[in-house]
Amino acid sequence: MPDPIPDPQRDVRPTLEAVAARAGVSRATASRVVNGGAGVRQPLVDQVRKAVDELGYVPNHAARTLVTRRNGAVAVIIDEPEFRVFSDPFFSRQIRGISRELNAHDAQLVLLLVEGSGDFDRVTRYLAGGHVDGVLAFSLHTDDELPSIIRRFRVPTVYGGRPERLAGDTPQVPYVDCDNRGGARDAVRHLVSLGRRRIAHIAGPRDQTSALDRIDGYHDVLPDAGTELITDGDFTVEGGARAMAGLLDAHPDLDAVFVSNDLMASGALRVLRERGVRVPEDVAVVGFDDMTSVAVATEPPLTTIRQDVEGMGRLMVRLLMERLNSDTGTWPESVVTPTELIRRASA
Numbered sequence: 086m087p088d089p090i091p092d093p094q095r096d097v098r099p100t101l102e103a104v105a106a107r108a109g110v111s112r113a114t115a116s117r118v119v120n121g122g123a124g125v126r127q128p129l130v131d132q133v134r135k136a137v138d139e140l141g142y143v144p145n146h147a148a149r150t151l152v153t154r155r156n157g158a159v160a161v162i163i164d165e166p167e168f169r170v171f172s173d174p175f176f177s178r179q180i181r182g183i184s185r186e187l188n189a190h191d192a193q194l195v196l197l198l199v200e201g202s203g204d205f206d207r208v209t210r211y212l213a214g215g216h217v218d219g220v221l222a223f224s225l226h227t228d229d230e231l232p233s234i235i236r237r238f239r240v241p242t243v244y245g246g247r248p249e250r251l252a253g254d255t256p257q258v259p260y261v262d263c264d265n266r267g268g269a270r271d272a273v274r275h276l277v278s279l280g281r282r283r284i285a286h287i288a289g290p291r292d293q294t295s296a297l298d299r300i301d302g303y304h305d306v307l308p309d310a311g312t313e314l315i316t317d318g319d320f321t322v323e324g325g326a327r328a329m330a331g332l333l334d335a336h337p338d339l340d341a342v343f344v345s346n347d348l349m350a351s352g353a354l355r356v357l358r359e360r361g362v363r364v365p366e367d368v369a370v371v372g373f374d375d376m377t378s379v380a381v382a383t384e385p386p387l388t389t390i391r392q393d394v395e396g397m398g399r400l401m402v403r404l405l406m407e408r409l410n411s412d413t414g415t416w417p418e419s420v421v422t423p424t425e426l427i428r429r430a431s432a
Contacts, residue, residue, distance in 0.1 A: 182398025268424030269302025325349025
């Protein structure tokens with residue numbers, strides 16, 4: 086059978102002029118509607134949108150960028166190695182919240198991971214190229230170069246988690262975080278209410294504000310607790326296991342432990358089980374995050390502090406979009422979300 090003869094009318098991509106003609110409006114009016122501009126009466130907006138649907142018109146991205154000065158893309162920058170981002174459910178939840186909210190705003194997510202100092206050059210080149218409208222950056226560390234890079238190119242940014250510090254002459258950049266300190270207080274108060282008196286803490290990396298705030302919350306309830314009862318982990322399962330083993334060796338009389346995240350708590354529970362220590366009879370354990378894929382799979386199921394990680398990702402996008410759509414150029418306020426104690430069998 087011979088190949089069908091192409092139909093020129095069907096193969097020609099619909100133009101903005103065709104949309105305008107079908108809707109009975111000027112090309113400028115059609116352009117404003119298609120590109121999200123203001124100042125067009127609703128009846129005309131409806132006519133243009135109907136014409137777009139009927140013709141199957143797809144806006145030209147390059148032309149749209151010239152009109153709106155937007156790329157329709159947002160960079161999500163995570164200052165963590167790849168193995169952590171793709172193995173820790175915290176990151177997948179936050180990215181899912183960000184992705185869903187960006188979809189609602191018809192914006193594309195661009196994921197950039199920073200594994201070492203060499204990656205900062207790559208991020209710098211990308212931001213300098215003007216490829217994105219804004220940045221969502223999280224898992225920042227004390228010596229992070231990201232804030233200074235972002236300031237250099239004046240890219241609208243929202244941080245996930247409270248930044249450690251910003252330059253004194255720099256306007257405050259908004260962030261979304263949970264009440265890390267308050268959640269830690271609730272965790273330790275719960276252990277105290279169970280009659281536990283020798284309560285240790287497995288902390289996260291001290292170059293991150295979330296870990297420091299949770300240490301402060303621990304001390305709010307136990308101001309006299311010695312530093313020997315606090316040991317550092319790295320927010321990984323193996324880090325929690327190593328920290329728990331060290332605590333048991335040094336303090337065999339401890340009867341509870343507050344762990345700075347659920348992954349480390351699962352490692353701690355594994356060591357306690359291997360050592361023949363009963364949970365919660367001998368040692369009660371409370372985690373932080375409520376990563377249900379982890380918390381309900383431990384033995385016993387983990388009592389923990391819940392933070393709405395996916396919701397925080399959505400909030401980051403909303404703050405950024407509020408900034409991008411602001412006529413005054415002012416920044417919205419930072420948001421700190423509440424936490425909640427979730428009781429299961431470990432404490």
